[in-house]
Amino acid sequence: MNIPMKKRIISAAVLVGVFLAAFAGLYWYKTHGKGKEAIRDIYAMDTEMEIKTYGKDADKAADAAVSEIQRLDKMLSAQNEDSEIYKLNQAGELDVSDEAVSMIQEAKELSEETDGAFDITVYPLMEAWGFPSQDYRVPEQSEIDELLTHVGSDKTTIDGNHVTLAKGTQIDLGGIAKGYTSARLMEIFQKYDLTTAMVSLGGNVQTLRPKEDGTDWNIAIRDPKDPSDSSGYVGVVSVSSDAVITSGGYERYFVQDGKTYQHILDPSTGYPADSGIISSTIVSKNGTLADGLSTALYVMGADKAEQFWREHSDEFDFVLVTSDGKILVSEGLESRFTSDGDVEIIRKP
């Protein structure tokens, strides 16, 4: 072929032009269009957190999420001397914010519904075991017995914004803090007209709508027997707009004289829960509930947990891993949970 030089230059220029336009278009779409993505990785509430937002205001939404996490980290920490919770624990009574009252109220109700498996008044016991300070020790039985007398949902009284703790009682919202936070982030995201979003607060996930390609988010549940191995999963849950929150003893523990002591306490014994469940995941539209129940079902053990779910199956589903390697999955997740493990579907009668 013998194309004149001038024509060749022109067609090359057209080609370059087409490419430039395509790249510019793609760039515009990425930064301004529907497909714009923002990612933030931060460390807060003693854990790694990831925020992913999509939509034209993705950046603004992600920044707002970071500020909200920092606000709640300060507000909810029982160890932060400036927090309402710290001040309430010191003084024994205090006028607290509307937000703190509603969280304490919610925790109290959860405690009553779970027959005390979830109880924010375990804090003095958490301290005795050295979990908050990481100055770990095994307390004497007599010390545990004394501290148990200050545990119970009836030890906290609420009158308007005035919260009173019984003598010797202290509270810790750590068992619902991350679920409450992810739920708050979803509320904030609603204002930014996002196409979709996902937050993972130390493995506790909440999603807003399906991914941009229309498919569900796939949330892997870590293998509690091998949590350090990032490829070790017990299974994957597919969700669109849900909280997927896991409690596992592997998250914080210490070993003394060959025994492992983990950070979720059984409020009825004052000892680390030893119910035969080693990982408890709750899937629910309600992040705060999911977090509280992940702790509660971990404490209850399989039989009580199944019974509790049968009474509240419209509010949540679960994936429980037992120490003998079984994966118990409630009916509602049957088509949304995939695993290579030994799965048993738990059904309603």
Ligand code: ADP
């Ligand atoms: P994590 O914060 O590690 O994700 P959880 O949601 O399971 O874990 O909550 C555990 C935290 O809740 C503990 O670190 C402690 O602050 C508090 N806690 C421990 N046991 C209980 C319990 N039985 N009820 C309520 N809160 C608890």
Ligand code: MG
């Ligand atoms: Mg929890």
